[in-house]
Structures are given as C-alpha cells and as structure tokens.
Amino acid sequence: xxxxxxxxxxxxxxxxxxxxxxxxxxxxxxxxxxxxxxxxxxxxxxxxxxxxxxxxxxxxxxxxxxxxxxxxxxxxxxxxxxxxxxxxxxxxxxxxxxxxxxxxxxx
Amino acid sequence: xxxxxxxxxxxxxxxxxxxxxxxxxxxxxxxxxxxxxxxxxxxxxxxxxxxxxxxxxxxxxxxxxxxxxxxxxxxxxxxxxxxxxxxxxxxxxxxxxxxxxxxxxxxxxxxxxxxxx
Numbered sequence: 001x002x003x004x005x006x007x008x009x010x011x012x013x014x015x016x017x018x019x020x021x022x023x024x025x026x027x028x029x030x031x032x033x034x035x036x037x038x039x040x041x042x043x044x045x046x047x048x049x050x051x052x053x054x055x056x057x058x059x060x061x062x063x064x065x066x067x068x069x070x071x072x073x074x075x076x077x078x079x080x081x082x083x084x085x086x087x088x089x090x091x092x093x094x095x096x097x098x099x100x101x102x103x104x105x106x107x
Numbered sequence: 108x109x110x111x112x113x114x115x116x117x118x119x120x121x122x123x124x125x126x127x128x129x130x131x132x133x134x135x136x137x138x139x140x141x142x143x144x145x146x147x148x149x150x151x152x153x154x155x156x157x158x159x160x161x162x163x164x165x166x167x168x169x170x171x172x173x174x175x176x177x178x179x180x181x182x183x184x185x186x187x188x189x190x191x192x193x194x195x196x197x198x199x200x201x202x203x204x205x206x207x208x209x210x211x212x213x214x215x216x217x218x219x220x221x222x223x224x
Contacts, residue, residue, distance in 0.1 A: 034209035036152075043201055043214040044152065050208055087152055091209050095167045096142075096154040 002026050006088055006099025012107040013078055021073040021102045023088035028068050032092035035064055035073045037084045038101075044087065048073060078104075109133035109213045111202050116218030119192055123222070127187040129202030129215055137180035140205040143187050145198035146217075155200070156187060169195075192222045 003026040013019050023033065031051035036044035046055045048064035051071055061076045075082055083106055088099040115127040129141070142157040156166045156176040164176050175188040185202060199217040206212050 032208040034211065036211075038152075043216055044211075045214075046210070046212050049210040049212075055212065089152070089154075089209060089211070091205070094165050096157075098152045098154070101151045 001095050002029060002090055002093060002097055004088055004090055004097050004099040006102055008102060009100060010103040010105060012105050014107045015078055015080060017078045017107075019075045019078055019082075019104060021086055021088075021104075023066075023071045023073075023099045025069045025071075025090055025092075029090045029092035031067045032090055033064075033066070033071050034089050034091075036087045036089060037082075038087065039084045047086075075104075109204070111204065111213055111215035113200065113202050113215040113218040116200065116220045118221045118223065120224050121192060121194055121222055123192050124188070124190045125192065125220060127189065127200055127202075127218060127220070129185040129187075131183045131185070131204070134204070135180075136178050136183045136185055141178070141185045142203050142205055142211070143176065143185075144201045144203060145196075145220075146201070147195075147198040150198075153198075157205070158185065189220070192220075194222050196220060197222050 005024045033051045035048040038044040047058045052064045063074050065072050085101050085103045087101045110132045112130045138160050140159050143155040146152050158164050158176045173191045178185045201217045203211040203214045
C-alpha cells in the first residue's frame with residue numbers, strides 16, 4: 001500500500017498568515033492527489049484535485065502543487081473560515097490512502 | 108443539485124450485520140464511480156470500498172470478506188453490506204462520488220456505526 005506522510009500534524013496560525021502543508025507519497029503517484037478540508041462533525045470538502053486544480057467555489061488563496069511523491073497545499077492570507085483539518089488523499093492505486101491530517105488552529 | 112444521503116447506521120453487537128444506504132440525487136448512480144470512506148471517532152479518514160461505473164468492486168483489506176458494495180440503479184442507491192462487524196469498525200461512514208483521479212466532489216453527511224456489546 002502507498003503510504004502518505006503528511007506534515008505537520010498541527011499548526012497554529014493567525015488570520016492573514018500563509019500556511020503550508022505537505023504530503024509525501026511512498027512511491028510515485030503522478031498527480032493523483034487531492035486535498036480535503038474537514039470541520040468538526042462535518043463531511044470533508046474537496047479543495048484541490050489532481051494535485052493543483054482548484055475545485056469550483058474554493059477561494060483562490062488556496063493552492064496546491066507537486067507531482068510524483070511530494071505535494072504541497074498552501075493557504076495564503078488565512079481567513080477565519082480556513083481553520084479546519086486538512087487531509088491529502090491518493091487514489092493512484094488501491095488501497096486508496098489518506099495522510100494523517102493537519103489541524104490548522106488559531107494562534 | 109447533486110446530493111448524497113447516507114442511512115442505515117446504528118448500534119450493533121460484535122459479530123452482527125448492518126446495511127448502509129447512500130441515495131444519490133442530481134446524477135445517475137449507474138454511470139458513476141462511488142465509494143465508501145469511514146472515520147473512527149477522533150481519527151483520520153480511511154477508504155473502505157468502491158464500485159466503478161462498470162461495476163468493478165474493490166475493498167480495503169479490513170473490509171475484504173466481510174463487506175460487500177453494490178448498487179440499485181432503479182432507486183439510484185449504493186449499499187454497503189457489513190457482516191461480522193468488529194469493535195474496530197465503529198466509525199462514521201461517508202459515501203462519496205468520484206469524478207476523476209483524486210476528484211471526490213460530493214460527499215454525504217455520514218452515518219454513525221457503533222459496534223459494541
């Protein structure tokens with residue numbers, strides 16, 4: 001199974017900050033990676049698919065980059081609604097696997 | 108409007124069975140790649156099973172031999188039959204639509220399965 005190593009597991013930030021989250025795959029997954037935002041008690045929401053494509057309706061301050069084994073989610077000018085947990089997901093090969101999650105908290 | 112609504116969760120004893128349903132609206136289940144994920148309390152997300160538009164089914168190792176995914180095109184519904192349930196199957200189960208690689212664009216609200224004696 002492909003392992004997804006996500007870091008950091010949590011971070012503290014302030015409104016207006018730039019935040020960067022990384023996921024590393026244990027083998028080449030091309031660009032078959034998505035990023036999801038989840039708030040407590042809610043279903044995940046897709047923010048980035050195919051590593052760098054912004055999902056419709058997601059603000060452009062959120063961006064994704066990377067291919068192969070190293071991927072990054074960046075949130076510029078962090079807004080109050082961005083405080084949440086973020087997960088990466090690879091579906092390049094079964095079993096599909098998630099990163100452990102990054103909780104973005106208020107500093 | 109695309110929507111997915113899960114149901115069928117509840118409290119069951121170890122060794123018991125449950126069947127989860129995921130009703131789709133605004134799109135055709137028959138032509139869509141659908142999947143089940145789960146999230147144990149306070150934990151991360153885990154993929155459970157998927158069914159392709161052509162009917163191919165796949166399972167996580169934790170689900171193989173115990174869970175079965177299927178769909179009823181006439182009722183636009185996907186199912187997850189879960190047998191021989193274990194305490195470690197306790198989780199919120201989400202269904203989601205896959206539109207392409209790493210592109211799960213719609214998720215249901217989740218249904219809670221609790222396995223406990």
